[in-house]
Amino acid sequence: MRIVLPRFSMVFALSVCLLVMLAVLFGPVLAFWPAEHQDLMHSFSGPSARHWLGTDELGRDILSRLGTGARAAVLGPMIVALGAMVWGAGIAMVATYHGGIGESLIVFWIDLMSSVPHLLVAIVALGMLSGSYWDAIIVMIVLLAPGDARIIRNATRQQRNLAYVEALRVAGVPTVRIIFRHILFSVIPQGLVQASANFTTGIIMLSSLSFLGFGVPPGAADWGRMMVEGRLVIGQNPCCMLGAGLAIACTATSVSILSDWLGSRLAMKTGGVHAR
Template structure:
């Protein structure tokens, strides 16, 4: 083989390796993302079927067996009332996930609808929506929620409703900016030129192109919602007393942390792991969606 032929072969081989690495980066899932997906799947499974996964009845009280350390009978020990900590962590996944899921779904739907109208139509409607959103955004959401729930005593559902109002401006600002960025692009101008209605343009042309931003808002809102609702439960303003909930478990067991640290540490780890996993997985999905749209 001549020198030019050898150089050409090396160049071709390097090109194939480069394309292979590039393809792997496009299709592969990083270890951190895979672990995050597994952690979220485990939390969802616990929320769906806690009775199948919890080793014992999470509500079973055994005063004589309170504050036991980890053992074969109780892998994470027991709390002050003798309830199995692992079973309560498993059962607590339901309220820990369902609340933020309801909160975030309502927030994303409302903010997407308002962002499409305000961003595309503009004018006085955009001005009013933007000013109201800025005003709500400036208020301390958690403090106002604590005051409202404490005064009216509405509990879990009132807390979710108030947080929907206060979390909507964050997603609204992100999505409205994305709509404004896209409303004058050629494909929108072409649809407008041929007489497509405003509603059809918003729903059929703008909304599909907001998909990456909507995913971002959903995962971001989910993590915020979990932290906020867990904080309210910690303060006694979320789920009813005695219910298995990660935030309430932290509040109930923090004073007995010396006797059985797992009673408070386990729900704290569950909250942190779920929030981090949702953030990592949401960021990866956003990057994949953005890359797919750029490659079209």
């Protein structure tokens, strides 16, 4: 049982990620129907050979919209996770390695941003801006970067006092190389786990902002927007909401499973490298 469950989870995660990546790359091409194609004569039709998940209130094919909407639903959180990690990790590693006032400022920034409600701040910020999809992504990067900085700061504090770092300093290795070649490689496992958490948070927050009218425009083929619009007609065709909800849940879960596995593997390798 201990062997079967991990294998099943990995197969599940790899399968879902493969399907999602195919949808991101070729969703509009593989779709049975154009995402905006309307057939008012067949609105709210149930699953059938013609429409595998049925249609919505405008007669649009739900499965085709799920495939087409994967690009906006997945690439946005990926950009958020990557942007927050690059910004938060870069600042945290440099400031923590040198210590002093720079590290104190980083700690103050982390504590300040951790004390504010992210969704409320995002709503206020987007209300002052245009409230577009890219505005939402930028705001989320700013809000999530301190969480990455906290994780990377703790990992960097552990690494900067180790014997191999001191040996590199004595050998005259440049500081930039020590930080971005040796310490960075050591904190990658923690960074991957945090990035997967940010990816999940990104999907949820983008969906929440869509509910409030920010991000993708109404009617767009996007998983978060489809959930928001589908909840109003869940009685007519549950697939309008459940299809997008399951897509979000399965994608987030699969990314977390793969990142945990990859993080543990990298942790073993980096530990072995420094041990030698």
